[in-house]
Structure formats: C-alpha cells, structure tokens
Amino acid sequence: MAMAMEAVAELIDVRKYYQMGTQTVRALNGVSLSFQQGDYYAIMGPSGSGKSTLLNLLGCLDRPSGGRYLLGGIDVATLSDNALSDTRSRRLGFVFQSFNLIAQLTVIENIELPLVYQGGSTSQARHRAYELAAMVGLETRTDHRPAQLSGGQQQRVAIARAMINDPLVILADEPTGNLDSATQGEIMDLLDSLNQAGTTIILVTHEDDIAHRARHVLNLADGRIVNIETAAERRRRFGLEVEA
Amino acid sequence: MSSVSGNTGAIGRLGDALRRRLRLARAMRMGIKSLLLHPMRAALTALSVFCGVGAVIVMLAIGEGASHKAQEQFRTLGADTIIIHSIQPPKQDDSSNNRSFAVSYGLTYGDLERIRSTVPDVNLTVPVRDLRKDVWHGSRRYSDGRVVGTVSWYAAAQHFRLADETRGRWISDMDNAAGRVNLVAVLGANAARELFPLEDPIGQTVQIDQRYFRVVGVMADQGDKTARSQLKLGDLSKNVYIPLQTLMTYYGPLDISARSGNRTAEEVALREIIVKVSDMSIVEARARALDNVLSRYHPTGDYELIVPLKAIRQAEESARNFTILLAAIGGISLIVGGIGIMNVMLATVTERTREVGIRRALGARKSHIVTQFLIEALVLTLLGGLFGVLAGLTSPYWVPKVPLFKDQEAIVRVSQVLLAFPIAAGVGIIFGLYPAWRAANMDPIEALRHE
Structure with missing residues (x-):
C-alpha cells in the first residue's frame, strides 16, 4: 500500500478566469489539492461554486489560467491540444450524468472507443472491451445500441468505457443524476467496487448520500475550497454511525 | 532496441501497413454507420454527386462523340490533299463592254503544269474538268449531276471506291492514252440509281448529246456528304465520269448550257485540280506555295484553295470548344453536388455537436474528428461517383436513344x-x-453541454 500514497493528480494554486463581456468571472480562485492513488473524492458545492470548472480542468478538457496542474507528474498547462487529447485517451476515464454514449455504435464499440483513438491493435482492444462488458454485467448486450438499453445499463457501458484504458483517475460528473434511486445504488456500488480494486475516483455530486460513499468530500464555494472532510468526519457531522 | 527493430523491421512495417489499412476500413465502416442514421439524407446527397460526376463524364463523352464525327467527315476528303477549285470571279464592272459570248475563268492546263514543275513534294495532281450535261438512258433523262472528265488516279485521291470491287472498273490510264477517245463512263451511285433503277448498269450504255458511252463501273455511295457540301464541293455520287481526254476532244474548253431561255456559256478549262502532297505535315506550307504560284496568273481570284486538313483542324477546334462548354456544364453540376455535400455535412456536424464533444473527451484529436467527417463526406461522394461513373460508362448505349441528343454519338x-x-x-x-x-x-x- 506504499504505492497508494503517490499523488496521481496535484493542483497547485490553480485559478480559472473567464471573460464575460467586461467582467472577469473567477471560476476557480486559487485551489491547491492533491489526489492520492486509490483515492475517492466527492466534490460538492452550490451551483456556480466552480465544481464543473474544476472537473473540466482535472479532465484536461481545459487549461488553468494560472497555477499548475500535474497529472501523473506532467504539467498539463504546457501541453499541446494533441497532447491533451492523448492524455485524455490514455490516463483519464469519464462518466457523465447523461451517459453520453454514441448512438450509432454498439455497446462493445462504445466501450473500446478510447483505445481506437490511441491507435492500438483492434483485436486487443476488442478483447479488453468484452472483458469490461462482462465486468459490468452486460456481456449479453454487447451488440445492442444505446437506445435499446435502460439508463442504468447505459451508465454501466459508460463506466466500462471509462475503465478501458486503465485510467489514473475516473472523473464522474453527477453519475447518478439521471437515474432512479434503485439504479443509483447499483451504479454507485459499481464505482465503489472499482475504487476498492484501486481505481482513483473523483466525482461531482450534490447528493449527500452519494457523497457519503467517498473517502474525502471537498466542499467548494465561490471558486475556493471551503474544507475537505474525511468520510468519518462527515458521517459524524450528519449523525450517521461510523463504520469500524 | 535498434537491433530488434532491424530484425523485425520488415514485419513491423507490414504490420503497421496492415493496421493502417484496418483502421481506414474501420473508419469507413463507422462513417457508413453514421450516414445510415439518416439514410434518406445520405441517398439524396449521394444523388447530387451522382448527377455531378455523371454529367461530367457524359458531357465529355458527348463532346468526344461530336468531335469524332466532325473529324471523320473531313477525313474522307483526305488530310494530305489540297483541292483547287475554279470559281466564277466576282462580277466585273466592265461587263457591259465585254460582249464576249463566253465567260472565261478558272484553272488551266498551264496551271497544272506549273504546279507539277514548281511545287515540290507533290505526289499527284489530278485534273478535273466538268460540264453540265443531260445524261440519257433510253427515254430516261438524268440532269441532276455533272459530266466529269478526269484521270485514273482521281478515284484514289478522293477515296472514291467501286460499289462492287469485283465488278467493273474506274477510268484507266488506257482511256486517257494519247490519241484515244474512249467512250466509257463510270456512274456515281446516285446517277446509277436514277438511270438504272431496275437493271444492272454495267455493260449498258448511256447517251450524252449524240454519243453513246458504255458503262464500265458504278461507284459506291460517298457515305457522309456533310463535309463536301460544307466545303461547297459537289456530291460525287451524282456525277457521271468519263475520260478527261474524251471530254476535251468532244467539247473543248467550253461549257454551253441553256438556262431560263437564254444561253450562257462558260469557258472553264479545269474545274478542279486535286493535289496530293507527300506528307500531311507540309500540307499547309504547300498550300501557301500553290497560292503564290497561282495568284500570279489569276489576278481576278477565280480559284479557291480548299485544304481539308484546315477544315479538319477547324472541326477539331470547334469540337474542342464544344467539349469545353460541355465540360463546364458538367463541372458546374459537380460544384452544385459539392455544395450539396457541404450543406448536408454542416447540418450533420451541428446535429452531432454533442457526439464531437464526447469523442474529444474520450481522447479524439482534432485530426480524428476531421478524418471522421471527411470520411463520411468521401463515402457519400464516392458512392455517388461510382453510380455517376456507371452512368458515364454506359452512355454510348443510352445517349443516342435519348431524343434530346438526336443520335449523338458518345x-x-x-x-x-x-x-x-x-x-x-x-x-x-x-x-x-x-x-x-x-x-x-x-x-x-x-x-458536451450541447443538447
């Protein structure tokens, strides 16, 4: 477990400013934070607090206006557009609120898509995709189109897709926001099990019972970190019993 | 590393090539899948390209057909010949005091000799003398053509053939041998039909004025007459041919004919001189030389030089212009097809904004996205293009059947x-x-935020 203490992602005084007409919006105003290998973070905060901006930066979809973001030891701010794309395809996994599967592709094709952009051998990619489809319990649905699946099944496909490149981090943006509560539980159980197997997970949520599953909860407001609670502290605050 | 890659370099390269091929095949398959989201839209777009590509090929094929036809017409006149034609000089203002009975103009035997002796590289000179005469067979009168006196090599120079190569003959050298006056005639196809509608003309006789001529040959139809009529040369099939010497002996240089009551007489020694040069490349230079030689003796301009090669060139050029026009029309249809593609692709891209966002998030480079949409556009155009090519390839079969094109070759x-x-x-x-x-x-x- 010595490896577990290695920082996979590190933010150092990260700022993100947007120009809205004459006004400068400070979406992130000096965020410093480091994520360890195998960590499980929930990011919470009211709308406009900078959750989405932080997730976009962590996901290499955007570059910080100031400060440094080190992903696996590499400063993302200095990377070219192509290098950012490659980073996304090799080191990150995304799970979105609205699943975001590609309609014309089958389940298996959706799962292997990140590997296609790495230009890897297709037969290997296909093999790995089938393994992951089995892992999320969809081995009988591999030739289906997303429209033929339920919301929960689509999100399973999305999770399998996020896992195909053995990412440093899985970034999940309200992964259960579009699901009923029973399915919510299933999806969160799946994410929990991935984390227990060693995958670092950062998720954005506004639901407390989702946040309770995380090891750390990051509270954001006005582009700043308000505090970072451990699961135990949080459960105590909510008057829940603390697991042994 | 380098030694390993050295050993497996060839295999590695082969593997890379194969992978690239697989990747392209995969990209094509994905492109087709995406297009099949809107099959009707894809089909209509491909149709617009089909029209463009089809139009280009079919138009070029029609242009080519027209060009071919025009060239064939003039080719029968011979690209290596120059035809010198006697023409009535422009009316002279002193006609009132010129009370001469006959109007005299045109080419003479002197011209023939001058051409033979002064213009180099001339292989053949063919003198032609003709008269407007009625030709009779019994009570059947034929007045449609001319009686042409000429020599044995005329037929070859004019690409003029016997109707049946095994029967009859053309005018021979013996017919024109010094001191001979042979009463033989060769009929053009038209003349033969008119004079002998039912019988075989060979061996029969025809009457010109008081003299009887034995028919020794019948010529084949001249085929396409457009070129000759375009150059204002008469239809060879309408004429009756006799030895030049016979004609000169009986009629001399005068051509007397009655026209609407009053008699007119023309004195034309030679109607035509056909000159065949040794090589096609010098035709135009020799034509200029001929013009120089002749103009000195014909200040009134009573002759005309016809260079079929020039006509061929002109026909080629006008056909080329026609082809350019047609190609431009085809090109415009192709551009219209292209605009159709662009329109549809723009709509597709807007519609699939979110898909682009997803793909980018999953690691697609900009180049991957460009390739993806380009391949979709390519699949559409190649599909349309394929059918366009098919339409073009089959155009020789269907173009002549389309009423609009009226038997136009493609x-x-x-x-x-x-x-x-x-x-x-x-x-x-x-x-x-x-x-x-x-x-x-x-x-x-x-x-990604796009709905």
Whole structure:
C-alpha cells in the first residue's frame, strides 16, 4: 500500500478566469489539492461554486489560467491540444450524468472507443472491451445500441468505457443524476467496487448520500475550497454511525 | 532496441501497413454507420454527386462523340490533299463592254503544269474538268449531276471506291492514252440509281448529246456528304465520269448550257485540280506555295484553295470548344453536388455537436474528428461517383436513344473515367473539409453541454 500514497493528480494554486463581456468571472480562485492513488473524492458545492470548472480542468478538457496542474507528474498547462487529447485517451476515464454514449455504435464499440483513438491493435482492444462488458454485467448486450438499453445499463457501458484504458483517475460528473434511486445504488456500488480494486475516483455530486460513499468530500464555494472532510468526519457531522 | 527493430523491421512495417489499412476500413465502416442514421439524407446527397460526376463524364463523352464525327467527315476528303477549285470571279464592272459570248475563268492546263514543275513534294495532281450535261438512258433523262472528265488516279485521291470491287472498273490510264477517245463512263451511285433503277448498269450504255458511252463501273455511295457540301464541293455520287481526254476532244474548253431561255456559256478549262502532297505535315506550307504560284496568273481570284486538313483542324477546334462548354456544364453540376455535400455535412456536424464533444473527451484529436467527417463526406461522394461513373460508362448505349441528343454519338475515354474518381474524391474533400474543420475546432466543453 506504499504505492497508494503517490499523488496521481496535484493542483497547485490553480485559478480559472473567464471573460464575460467586461467582467472577469473567477471560476476557480486559487485551489491547491492533491489526489492520492486509490483515492475517492466527492466534490460538492452550490451551483456556480466552480465544481464543473474544476472537473473540466482535472479532465484536461481545459487549461488553468494560472497555477499548475500535474497529472501523473506532467504539467498539463504546457501541453499541446494533441497532447491533451492523448492524455485524455490514455490516463483519464469519464462518466457523465447523461451517459453520453454514441448512438450509432454498439455497446462493445462504445466501450473500446478510447483505445481506437490511441491507435492500438483492434483485436486487443476488442478483447479488453468484452472483458469490461462482462465486468459490468452486460456481456449479453454487447451488440445492442444505446437506445435499446435502460439508463442504468447505459451508465454501466459508460463506466466500462471509462475503465478501458486503465485510467489514473475516473472523473464522474453527477453519475447518478439521471437515474432512479434503485439504479443509483447499483451504479454507485459499481464505482465503489472499482475504487476498492484501486481505481482513483473523483466525482461531482450534490447528493449527500452519494457523497457519503467517498473517502474525502471537498466542499467548494465561490471558486475556493471551503474544507475537505474525511468520510468519518462527515458521517459524524450528519449523525450517521461510523463504520469500524 | 535498434537491433530488434532491424530484425523485425520488415514485419513491423507490414504490420503497421496492415493496421493502417484496418483502421481506414474501420473508419469507413463507422462513417457508413453514421450516414445510415439518416439514410434518406445520405441517398439524396449521394444523388447530387451522382448527377455531378455523371454529367461530367457524359458531357465529355458527348463532346468526344461530336468531335469524332466532325473529324471523320473531313477525313474522307483526305488530310494530305489540297483541292483547287475554279470559281466564277466576282462580277466585273466592265461587263457591259465585254460582249464576249463566253465567260472565261478558272484553272488551266498551264496551271497544272506549273504546279507539277514548281511545287515540290507533290505526289499527284489530278485534273478535273466538268460540264453540265443531260445524261440519257433510253427515254430516261438524268440532269441532276455533272459530266466529269478526269484521270485514273482521281478515284484514289478522293477515296472514291467501286460499289462492287469485283465488278467493273474506274477510268484507266488506257482511256486517257494519247490519241484515244474512249467512250466509257463510270456512274456515281446516285446517277446509277436514277438511270438504272431496275437493271444492272454495267455493260449498258448511256447517251450524252449524240454519243453513246458504255458503262464500265458504278461507284459506291460517298457515305457522309456533310463535309463536301460544307466545303461547297459537289456530291460525287451524282456525277457521271468519263475520260478527261474524251471530254476535251468532244467539247473543248467550253461549257454551253441553256438556262431560263437564254444561253450562257462558260469557258472553264479545269474545274478542279486535286493535289496530293507527300506528307500531311507540309500540307499547309504547300498550300501557301500553290497560292503564290497561282495568284500570279489569276489576278481576278477565280480559284479557291480548299485544304481539308484546315477544315479538319477547324472541326477539331470547334469540337474542342464544344467539349469545353460541355465540360463546364458538367463541372458546374459537380460544384452544385459539392455544395450539396457541404450543406448536408454542416447540418450533420451541428446535429452531432454533442457526439464531437464526447469523442474529444474520450481522447479524439482534432485530426480524428476531421478524418471522421471527411470520411463520411468521401463515402457519400464516392458512392455517388461510382453510380455517376456507371452512368458515364454506359452512355454510348443510352445517349443516342435519348431524343434530346438526336443520335449523338458518345465516346467514353478510359482516362476520363479514371479521372472521375479522384475528381469525385476531391469534391468530397474540398466541400467536406470546412464542415469537418468546424467540428474539430469546437470547444469540447461547449460541445458536451450541447443538447
């Protein structure tokens, strides 16, 4: 477990400013934070607090206006557009609120898509995709189109897709926001099990019972970190019993 | 590492090539899948390219056909010949005091000798003298053509053949031998039909004035007469041919004919001199030389030089212009097809903004997105192009049957068809590039938020 203490992602005084007409919006105003290998973070905060901006930066979809973001030891701010794309395809996994599967592709094709952009051998990619489809319990649905699946099944496909490149981090943006509560539980159980197997997970949520599953909860407001609670502290605050 | 890659370099390269091929095949398959989201839209777009590519090939084929036809027409006159034709000089203002009975003009035997002796590289000179005469067979009168006196090598110079090579003959050298006056005649196809509608003319006689001529040959139809009539040369099939010497002996240089009551007489020694030069490349130079020689003796300009090669060239040029026009029409249809592609691709890109965002988030580079949409545009154009090429290839069969084209020939050149594919692909790339570029340059965050 010595490896577990290695920082996979590190933010150092990260700022993100947007120009809205004459006004400068400070979406992130000096965020410093480091994520360890195998960590499980929930990011919470009211709308406009900078959750989405932080997730976009962590996901290499955007570059910080100031400060440094080190992903696996590499400063993302200095990377070219192509290098950012490659980073996304090799080191990150995304799970979105609205699943975001590609309609014309089958389940298996959706799962292997990140590997296609790495230009890897297709037969290997296909093999790995089938393994992951089995892992999320969809081995009988591999030739289906997303429209033929339920919301929960689509999100399973999305999770399998996020896992195909053995990412440093899985970034999940309200992964259960579009699901009923029973399915919510299933999806969160799946994410929990991935984390227990060693995958670092950062998720954005506004639901407390989702946040309770995380090891750390990051509270954001006005582009700043308000505090970072451990699961135990949080459960105590909510008057829940603390697991042994 | 280097030694390993040295050993497996060839295999590695082969593997890379195979992988690239697989990747392209995969990209094509994905492109087709995406297009099949809207099969009707894809089909209509491909149709617009089909029209463009088809139009280019068919138009070029029609142009080629027209050009071919025009050239064939003049080729029968012989590209290596120069025809010198006697023409009535422009009316002279002193006609009132010129009370001479006969109007005298045109080419003479002197001209023939001068050409033979002064113009180099002349292989053949063919003197032709003709009269407007009625020809009779019994009570059947034929007055449609001319009685032409000429020599044995006339037929070859005019690409003029016997109707039946095994029967009869053309005028021979013996017919024109010094001191001979042979009463033989060769009938043009038209003349033969008119004079002998039912019988075989060979061995029969025809009457010109008081003299009887034995028919020794019948010529084949001249085929396409457009070229000769375009050059204002008479229809060879209408004439009756006799030895030049016979004609000169009986009629001398005068041609007397009665026209609407009053008698007119023309004195034309030679109607035509046909000159065959040794090589096609010098035809035009020799024509200029001939003109120099003749103009000195014919200040009134009572002759005309006809160079079939020039006519061939003109026909080629006008056919080329026609082809350019047709190609331009085809090209415009192709551009219209391209605009159709661009329109559809722009709509597709907008509609699939979110898909672009997803793909970018999953690690697609801008180039991947460009490639994806370009391939979709290419699939559409190549599909349309394929059917366009088929329409073009089959055009020789269906174009003459379309009433609009009225028996127009279509000739498809392989080079044009081979060109059509890169052109179609080029249209796909050119008109697909901007939509693809727009897709690739979307902000992935904005694209992901797109509903």
